[in-house]
Amino acid sequence: MDPKDTVDTRDVGEPVGALVRAARAGLAELGDPEKATEMRRYMKSEMPFRGVPKPERAGLARRLFAAHPLPDAGTWAATIRTLWRTAEFREERYLAIDLSGHRAYAGWQGTGMLPVYEEMIVTGAWWDFVDEVAIRRVGPLLRAAPETLTPMLRGWAVDEDLWRRRTAVICQIGAKDKTDTELLTDTIESTVSTPDGLDFFIRKGIGWALRDYSKTDPDWVRAFVTAHPALSPLSVREALRRLPARTD
Known part of the structure; x- marks a missing residue:
């Protein structure tokens, strides 16, 4: 499968854009520049990190997914893809993976x-x-x-x-x-x-x-x-x- 074109959240409807924007804002608030440097070095990553360790990211995911329920399987998949494709920081992609396994949407797997x-x-x-x-x-x-x-x-x-x-x-x-x-x-x-x-x-x-x-x-x-x-x-x-x- 060829990589898809980047998706701009301005072009996607709600609630996709709302969850994506909230994810970015939440990561920015929790970010630690010193940890970001360490995490990027450890992962040998070209994509930068916000510096949000896994426990804090997991807490953010719980709050995000509870506050922004998705109405159907298509919206769920679109939100995952948008988070993934538009990610500027590695943790945004981690959240996309977290969302893909969220228990509330297990029936859509x-x-x-x-x-x-x-x-x-x-x-x-x-x-x-x-x-x-x-x-x-x-x-x-x-x-x-x-x-x-x-x-x-x-x-x-x-x-x-x-x-x-x-x-x-x-x-x-x-x-x-x-x-x-x-x-x-x-x-x-x-x-x-x-x-x-x-x-x-x-x-x-x-x-x-x-x-x-x-x-x-x-x-x-x-x-x-x-x-x-x-x-x-x-x-x-x-x-x-x-x-x-x-x-x-």
């Missing part, structure tokens, strides 16, 4: 939101955005609609975009016994075979996904690692980190 989440993944293009969307948005959709998501994720595993590939690998983190191990195998094998399959974020993501599943089925993970000698040392180390060393 569905495959129709995939274009929104895909846009966040491709244009966010960094782990702080992508991992939250992959695990907490794409993952639940996979479990709810495997007939749609499974072939899509197999395609993402060999996509030219690094962050689609990482999403394909890590999106089942937290699924426990609902993990589709065939899909996990396919996405890891496909991703490793891509030209930059040794990219740090791919190697780390593979290890993370396997380590998480090792809490559910350690024997499966041990067998997988043994059967895949092409896995990088980082992936193997991460995959086996929670497992005791064998004595046999």
